[in-house]
Amino acid sequence: MVYAVRIPKREAETLRSWLKENGFYAGEFQPKITEQGEVLLPVKRDFAVSNPLGLEVVEVKLLRNLVKPQPKLPFDVIGNICIFKQGKRGVRYVDEIRRLKSIYNFLEAFYLKVGILEGVERVPPLKLLAGPDRALTIHIENGLKFYVDVKRTYFNPRLATERRRVSELVKNGEQVLDMFAGVGPFSITIAKYTGAVVDAVDINPYSIMLLKKNIEINGVKRLINAYNSDASNFSPEKRYDRVLMNLPFNALTYLKKAITLCKRNSVLHIYLAQRRDKKDYTQDILATLRGLQREGNVTKTRVLEYAPRLLIERYDTQLD
Ligand SMILES: C[S@@+](CC[C@H](N)C(=O)[O-])C[C@H]1O[C@@H](n2cnc3c(N)ncnc32)[C@H](O)[C@@H]1O
Structure with missing residues (x-):
């Protein structure tokens, strides 16, 4: 047993x-x-x-895995959709699809990612391998439901634990800004589990459309405001206790803007990609703070390995 x-x-x-x-x-x-x-x-x-x-x-009683699992193709599951992350020569997707379907019989569509994330929307180019070409699905994470369109909106299911971790740092009543909110997984997890008020911004109108739907189905309408805007043009009157910047390849471009929207003692969570050069961005962040006559300290946490030799790290920046 x-x-x-x-x-x-x-x-x-x-x-x-x-x-x-x-x-x-x-x-x-x-x-x-x-x-x-x-x-x-x-x-x-x-x-x-x-x-x-x-x-x-x-x-x-469960069967033992007698045979060593064949070298698996990396894949993500979003709702009832499976996305293979990269092609490999000589791989028979039909075999892998059959194997996955026997384990996860809820999977309906199988796509292959055929390039890197594209455009400001950060969506992957996908090729349908099997099943219906239906990119809209509902993904369940941390007890919450998210409409995701895998062809038009960004979503990374491997950040589920990270969203939970960040939401555990937030206190009830905080004013939070999610500058690159996508379909809202960070915003909604935070609002739902902490009662914080979140302003969620995204440049992609499809993301905002699904974000609004996600706000509704998760019952957090009174806590989240959704804005379809370029973060650099977002100019609210209020100031925030906490700002999330999940735009790993470009977040520093918006750092000045984010700092100007912060209260005293605010916290910024800046997600940055560390490539082969293993660059540490701490000094860049501190220099931007000094340029705005602000002070603070930065701590870095490893979040996930995004691709071989590409790490996503979170730079938590506590302002004085
Ligand atoms: C890496 S995704 C993160 C989405 C979401 N936070 C999540 O975890 O699923 C980055 C998001 O930023 C949005 N974006 C890119 N540039 C932007 C900008 N200048 N202003 C606002 N949103 C932007 C994209 O549309 C995309 O949804």
Whole structure:
């Protein structure tokens, strides 16, 4: 018998990533779909004993992964859509799609990312491999629902834990600015779990359209205002306790603007991509602060490996 978490299938992939990231996933066993359509995810004993998420843990018989899993293609699951992240020569996607469908029978469409994130909207060019060409889906993360259009709006399911972590730093009643909000995963997680008031800005009208829908379905209408605007033109009268800047390749361009929108003692969470040069941006941030006669200190946290040799780091900047 093995310990397993019983979870609705739509939430299974998010939970599985979280369990893996936190070392709780018992990968030597195969997950199983129950007759009721739920998924049984194998977990290690320490998870079953401490049950930190308060989930339903059962003891069941699960098959062992006898054969070593074939070299897998990296992929993301967003709602019922699977996106393979890069092509590899000689790979038979049909085999991989069949294998994935047998584990995650909720997957309907399979796409291949055929280039890097494009345009200010940061969306990937996608090629349909199998299933219906339907890019709109609902993704469940941290108990919240998000409409995402994988062809028109940015969404990274691997940031689920990061959104939870950041929301844990926010206090009730704070005024928060999410400068590059996308369809709202940071804004909505923060508002829902802390009661903070969030102004969410994005330049992409499709993102704002879905953000408004997401605000509604998650019941945070009174806490979030959505603005379709270029962040550099966003000029509210109020000032913020906290500013989120999730634009890893370009956030520093908007740093001056962000600082001018901060109160005293505000915090900025600046996400930046660290490439091969392993550049540390701390001094650039401090120099921008000095240029505006502000002071503060910066601490850096590793968030995730975005691609081989490309890290995303969060620079938390506490202003004086
Ligand atoms: C990396 S995505 C982050 C989205 C969201 N925070 C998330 O975690 O899913 C960056 C977002 O910034 C938006 N964006 C890019 N340039 C912008 C600008 N100048 N002003 C406002 N939004 C911008 C893009 O449309 C995109 O939705």
